[in-house]
Amino acid sequence: MPEAPDAVETLRREIEAETIESEEEAEAFRIAYLGRKRGKIGALFDRIPDLDPEARPAFGKAVNALQDDAQAKLEAARERLADEEGDALPELDLTLPGRPPAPAGSLHPLVETLDEVSGIFERFGFSVAEGPEIEDDWHNFGALNFPPDHPARDMQDTFFLEKHENDESDERLDVVLRTHTSPMQIRVMEEGEPPFRVVVPGRVYRNEALSYKSYCLFYQVEGLYVDEGVSMGHLKQTLALFARSFFGDDVRTRFRPSYFPFTEPSAEMDVWWETADGAGQWMEILGCGMVHPNVLEHAGVDPEQYTGYAFGMGIDRVTMLRHDITDIRTLYENDVRFLRQF
């Protein structure tokens, strides 16, 4: 029988030489070395009483360490075996692609943005109304407080259509392609009683040369809220909340004076837009204001009793901003290589 310390070293070498390649071998290893009754490490412990009292602590410590190492070797082997077992593959090549129920389709980013913007306001309790794209002068301009022969009309390059033959005399019945979704403010108010709380998504037209930044048509979402006690503070808050919902909670907005014939006071809202290189600028994203009393009067609403706010937002521009699209024509070209990205 070797001397006790040598026995530890011998057993260590033996244990290190063992290979464990199956669950059976693992069990055999456990019984041979770690078994309570006939395990070889247990046998070393049994020898402690035979040693010199001074030698006992060192020996005990060495045997304990050996027991820990054997245990670790066994656990590592079992873990490895369990992993390997999981890799037992069926005959199928599971890495082949799946079979889609249909090829990929796509939704147009403009319509998606239009829906998203309207949807946010719907969650704020706005109803949705959609109106005609061919409008009469009264709804597109007159009722919205654009006087005839007024420079405000130059703000919008208008497509005129032929007048209906019997109405030559009445200027209000000049026919236009709506230049904004605002005519629906009038139609909504004409058809009901306050309060009105509605958004109007839709296509609008401008008689402009086509370029990367202007197209002959684009989308807008109009909003209108008329009720007792509506204030500009409400407008500001609602739009600020919209911006946080649409652009993210950390969006910076500012609200500055502007001019629209159909609102007074009028404002524009800008958002701070940061480009990839870290530079940033204020981008105008919508026009708004308190509904002009003339507009309320034209629509048969008493401006002393009711106040209201209105806003209008261009959808193409924010769609381009959020998707890094630099040429508005891309939106109407319908290149599949564009469409498939959305």
Added chain:
Amino acid sequence: MKISHDWLTDYAAPGLSPEALAETLTMGGLEVDGIERTGPSLEGVVVGRVERVRPHPDADRLVLCDVALGESGNGTPDEPAQIACGAPNVAEGQHVPVASVGTELMLPDGENGGERRPVTIEAVELRGERSEGMICSAHELGVGEDASGILVLEDDARIGQPLAEYLADRGAAPNDTVFNIDLTPNRPDAASHLGVARDLAALTDAPLERPAVELPQEGGETAEAVSVEIEDAAACPRYAALLVRGIENGDAPAWLKQRLTAIGLQPRNAVVDATNFVLHECGQPLHAFDFEHIRGDRIIARTASEETTLTTLDGTERTAPPGTLLICDAERPVAFAGVMGGRNSEVSRATTDVLIESAYFAPSRVRRAAKALGLSTDASYRFERGVDSDGQVWAAARAARLIAEITGGAVVEGLVDERPQGPPEPRRVRFRPERANAVLGTDLSASEMGRLLTSVGIEGRDRIHDDAGGFSCVVPTFRPDLTREEDLIEEVARLHGYDRIPAPAHVPLPARPPREERTRSLRRRVRELLAGAGLREIQTNSMLSKPRAQRFLAGENGDGARGETGVVETLKPISEAMAALRPRLLPGALDAMRFNQNHGQETLRFFEFGHVFRRSSQREATVPGYAEHEALLVALSGPAQATGWDDASGDEHAADFYDAKGVVEHVLAHLGADGVEMEPFGAEADPNVAYGLRLSTAGGAPLGVVGKVDEEAAAGLEHDVFAAELRWGTLAEAAAPRRERRYEPPRRFPAVERDLAVVVPEAAAAGAVRRTVEEAEGAPLLREARLFDVYAGEGVGDGRKSLAFELRFQAEARTISGDEVDIEFERIVSLLADEHDAELRG
């Protein structure tokens, strides 16, 4: 509109940086959408004094100068810099501009026609001698023309002072910052430097410095020398005239030219430049006539009764329609009022006597004239928005004084001021502070609001003693836009600051049930459905050329019955491609297909929701004479996109009619639109659709078509196109609302299935055969009939085909017997024999 920073701050100087100033204006309602620096950059160029000049030991044409440049921060003067100089005029004791080491100058390139290029001044060795900087000529610095020698500054120049500062102190700042203001149409008062300064002063509490001008008295020598008659006082409520005699009309002084060039104007001569200066100073357009060419010493403002031709100042012969306001002398027109003067009375360098016109023309008349002439000028821009109706004499006197000063002329005493209706009554507007707070959601005191209004000239707030209360405010004549209480509320809001309007913690919601139109909720569902089925949503132009619109208008498509008659044309479109509106969505989809085919795409599966337009004879429409509805288009062409790697992934056949019909049926089934009738049609009915089905709702309303697109219509496309175009409103109407569906428990008793194969003539329509089966009288137990096979060929005889159905019989409350099924099966067979010449397939 361009506003020069330096010019602006002559009138209001709040001590802000140009950027902060722009921000202030923007947040106050004058949006600065661009800031531009003008003039050369003189950064790094400082005043130095030439202490010592000695010859360069190794170069005849150079001298070495020791130049004191002041101190660089530690309180004691720095050592003078040694600078080599080749200028003939350099001398000891001179104060000179020095570009220090590191300065970037835009130096004229002698070899390149004087074009300027950036050069960085470095410390160099010139023939063995150090040179640390450059003493510059006016030309090199870009502050003048003189290139003959270095620029010698005045002796009191402070050593080390930045040159830009030195020049600015002497009123000759070569640099300026120009703001581009996107002026809204309601603010004619701000269409000038003084106007912008007025807002700036109000927004910053800086004082407004308006130049003092001595106003002449009406009459006097001027009135003896010239007469003014106003024939159309509605178009020309006021016409003031002043004379300056004995001028020498050369170049305007540098400071004046610099003001004009800063805002992008080309200096012409002293008189014209002075009138332009005053226009951009106060916003009142002026016109200067050469008085020698005003025949009869008379000015007549009259409205043309016929077309009038006049060669304007720009040398173009222009013709104005009747109704245009003209300024005439005793014999002929000399100007289109408010737009542009005539060449016949133009001020030239030979002019000695000048007549200054300062008038108020009616905005709408100037606007119409400018439109008719196709000419927008700085003058018409301001007149059509409305100039200060009381600012004419001030502007005329200011210009006359200035012209006299810079041309050596003399202002003729007196004034002609024709104003047939007298001075306008001051406009009064009621203002209620409580109302302002209610509209704005603020809590401002009446006195604070009063202070804000006063800061922009709104005065005279007398309390009104009636039920509505409030104050009666007097609106200044330069603010024609302020006519209602809301206008004053806006003034309060913008001067207080929109950003200071508090955002309330709660926003109200009216107690109204939320509603959503079915056209909208179902559209969203159908879009998802179609995208999920492999189609791509497109957005096409509503506009197209007229011939194309005509082509796609054809085909009654169920529309003729509605009195929808013709193509909708746009008047004066800027391009032929925008001359008409689409009568249906198909042409846009075909364009998209062609575009993609040209870019290598074979699989074309598109859908679009959009409005389509026609002329209509119906008067009840939203807009009489026009019909508009929303359509849903589906268009398929080319092979299906390969989706898998094995045979089970399906074939890649080119899209055919049944693919298109299948998409339509998929949509109908999804919407629960039951009972849609589909009537086959051939080529005659619609020149754009070779064949297809005409769809109508169970109630008989036309729904649209699905079919094969005519080959000529689809010209240029490699594969056949199959398309469906449906009236979306009608379809949404026909959809069964989900909430109206009622649950029917599944039948608990077993069903019996039988296959039925019948041989019918080849021409028999499967749909009709199936309908006979489904509607068979005397077969109440039949629950379902599914067509699962169509076969023609061997075994069924020539001119015949076999249709095979899977029939399912089931009763509600009992198990049915085979005998019962046999009886119903035979009844169906005999009905088919009667109606379709069918026989059981053996």
